[in-house]
Amino acid sequence: MRDPDTFESQQTLLVVDDEQDILDLVSTNLRRVGFTVVTASDGIEALEVAQKMKPDLIVLDLMLPGKDGFAVIKELRQDSKMRRIPVLMLTAKGEVSDKIAGLEIGADDYLTKPFSPRELTLRIRAILKRSSHVLSESxxxxxxxxxxxxxxxxxxxxxxxxxxxxxxxxxxxxxxxxxxxxxxxxxxxxxxxxxxxxxxxxxxxxxxxxxxxxxxxxxxxxxxxxxxxxxxxx
Amino acid sequence: MRDPDTFESQQTLLVVDDEQDILDLVSTNLRRVGFTVVTASDGIEALEVAQKMKPDLIVLDLMLPGKDGFAVIKELRQDSKMRRIPVLMLTAKGEVSDKIAGLEIGADDYLTKPFSPRELTLRIRAILKRSSHVLSESxxxxxxxxxxxxxxxxxxxxxxxxxxxxxxxxxxxxxxxxxxxxxxxxxxxxxxxxxxxxxxxxxxxxxxxxxxxxxxxxxxxxxxxxxxxxxxxx
DNA sequence: ACCGATTGTGACAATATTGTGACGGAACTT
DNA sequence: AAGTTCCGTCACAATATTGTCACAATCGGT
Missing domain, CATH: 1.10.10.10 (Winged helix-like DNA-binding domain superfamily/Winged helix DNA-binding domain)
Structure with a gap:
């Protein structure tokens, strides 16, 4: 018998990072706990995929080639279709400024690298729970x-x-x-x-x-x- | 099977000391317990490396040729990118002044030489744990x-x-x-x-x-x- | 114990921000 | 066309916040 909490219609996550090893690490871990995972390795690609797949959540590295995380979020929030997609921001140690701490950038939460996969899934679950409650019901x-x-x-x-x-x-x-x-x-x-x-x-x-x-x-x-x-x- | 919580992206330490043997000793020990270690042997180099690598923590000898530990910390704290990098200061027996004891210099902890490798890793773990938790939650x-x-x-x-x-x-x-x-x-x-x-x-x-x-x-x-x-x- | 530097404190004035009521125009209904 | 609703702006009032200043207190060093 499955834990009712994991018995959910499969949720799709979009993971965006330019480092291939982190991408692999994160996605295998997330798949293991039952998410569908798609990936992108730069901002442009991320936006395209987001538009097409309408993921339930985006895990977004702040540092990206071309368009950085800030820019991606900004565009995301400007598109009425994608505005509601929650974003979990990944930041490297030195990038943690007040702006991020205050979540003024429009992310729903953020996580500082390095992090444990367990922490990541906990955060993701928390956001999804919150936002499914708050946003998806009529x-x-x-x-x-x-x-x-x-x-x-x-x-x-x-x-x-x-x-x-x-x-x-x-x-x-x-x-x-x-x-x-x-x-x-x-x-x-x-x-x-x-x-x-x-x-x-x-x-x-x-x-x-x-x-x-x-x-x-x-x-x-x-x-x-x-x-x-x-x-x-x- | 690995403990999932230790399955995290490797943490990088920067070890700074001008004595080669201490450098070797410390870094091999730290590598053995799973850290990535980079080294520098004077203040200038330390700052350069810190800027480039964004280490998760710096182990810094107080006595350095050129720029001493105090000066390094000071510059570190002035750079917005590196401000948050925690520092563990190493001091020789006689150098323990009030300033250090009070940690008024901006270090996060300090350790007096000679020390056991075990103690060093314990301190490092403590600092890392503390500093990763403080900022990541809302x-x-x-x-x-x-x-x-x-x-x-x-x-x-x-x-x-x-x-x-x-x-x-x-x-x-x-x-x-x-x-x-x-x-x-x-x-x-x-x-x-x-x-x-x-x-x-x-x-x-x-x-x-x-x-x-x-x-x-x-x-x-x-x-x-x-x-x-x-x-x-x- | 004394001196200079630094910090604590209370008052004050300046400024910034928000609340409020009214008004006129635009859009919509009837 | 007249009436209604809604909206954004404005002027003015009401507040809340902030920075500075003068003076007191305290600390560190000699």
Whole structure:
């Protein structure tokens, strides 16, 4: 009898690294624990494969010939089809800067080389669990909040509340972020498509409107001054 | 059959000493227990090799021709790529001064000659274990302190404490440094982006504000006169 | 014990950031 | 066409954060 946790529809991982031995090592290990693994050895290839295969997760080395990990993530996040694919970033020792530590680059997690295969699979499982829960189901429920992605409806304490489409997008992002701070720039990019991040106050205004509609729960949208907003359900 | 946890991409050590026999002894021993070892016999060479190889740890003799161990560490800590590489300092009997004892020089540990190979590998393992864990997880817990990088929340004895973003950055750096002294210049560069390190007292002020918020635990932020600050949790 | 350098401290002013209400235009409905 | 909804901007208010300064306290060295 199989452990129910491993009894999952096979999940596909894309592993991207330019060092062949690491690629081999990682993929054999991941296959051994039940994943389907495809590989790529540079950024361009990675993007192509990602587009074609729609992997459930990408393991991405930061240092790549041609297009580095940052660039790959950036393009990934700009494509609506691939935006949701979680990324686990691999970094060499010296590359660990604050940017990475803060996960400001858009990766979902990162791992410093050298790492043990066990650690890698643990991380992958954690991300997949989190994101399958959060992202793939059509409705997302959290405490008193509930969002139905398909119908674009929002419920607070079971009661439906009308949101405009922008409000909905914004609240959805905040909810999906699950207590992580979402930077202003990020929200502006995701909801409005603003890439320049210049002066606009529309985010503030919409947050205000959302808070109004949340009533007693207005404080669930917390502002992190100088950074962005964070949603903490209750 | 190998233990899966030891099945990791090989870790590289850089051993620096000007005495050839010690170099040989140490490296053969370290290779025997599974490390990749590269060597250098003076400070200049050490820095070059470190830059090129990005070793996972440097074993550094204090007494070196040309540039001594202190100088090497100092330069190391100034380079953003190499800043995080842990250093194990080797010292001869008489050289153990207060500076070394307090590890105020930026080393992660030190060992007095003569030492047994076994002791050396134990120390190395300890340092590597410590430093690989500190940065790789999204939340960092240490005694009564806990920092969640994603949500930018800080907890003391389980209770959440509000920090401004600057305070958060500062505390995070101190916590991540894990008992190592962080030089003023370094903190100013990392948190504020100041490169000139001229006269500003804002670091002092922020440390004070942090201490206020830490209450009883204010003394965990220790000042090292003329050098910087050190965080030692309890 | 004294001196100079360094750090702690409290107050303050400047600045940066966000909240808020109102407004006008655009898009959509009726 | 009139009414409605939604959206982004603006001006202004309300806050929160930050850096500096003057002065006190402390430390290290002699």
């Amino acid at each position: 409705s997302l429920e959290k405490e008193n909040f509930r969002i139905e992605r398909d119908s674009m409806r929002f419920y607070l304490k079971g009661k439906q509340i009308d949101l405009t489409s922008t409000e909905f997008k914004l609240l959805r992002l905040l909810l999906e972020a699950d207590d992580r701070v979402q930077e202003r720039e990020h929200l502006l990019r995701e909801v409005w498509g603003y890439n320049d991040s210049t002066m606009t106050r529309t985010l503030d205004t919409h947050v205000k409107r959302l808070r109004e509609k949340l009533g007693d729960f207005a404080d669930c949208i917390q502002t992190v001054r100088g950074v962005g907003y964070r949603f903490s359900a209750r | 939340s960092l817990e240490k005694e009564n302190f806990r920092i969640e990088r994603d949500s930018m929340r800080f907890y003391l004895k389980g209770k959440q404490i509000d920090l401004t973003s600057t305070e958060f950055k500062l505390l995070r750096l101190l916590l991540e440094a894990d008992d190592r002294v962080q030089e003023r210049e370094h903190l100013l560069r990392e948190v504020w982006g100041y490169n000139d390190s001229t006269m500003t007292r804002t670091l002092d002020t922020h440390v004070k504000r942090l201490r206020e918020k830490l209450g009883d635990f204010a003394d965990c932020i220790q000042t090292v006169r003329g050098v910087g600050y050190r965080f030692s949790a309890r």
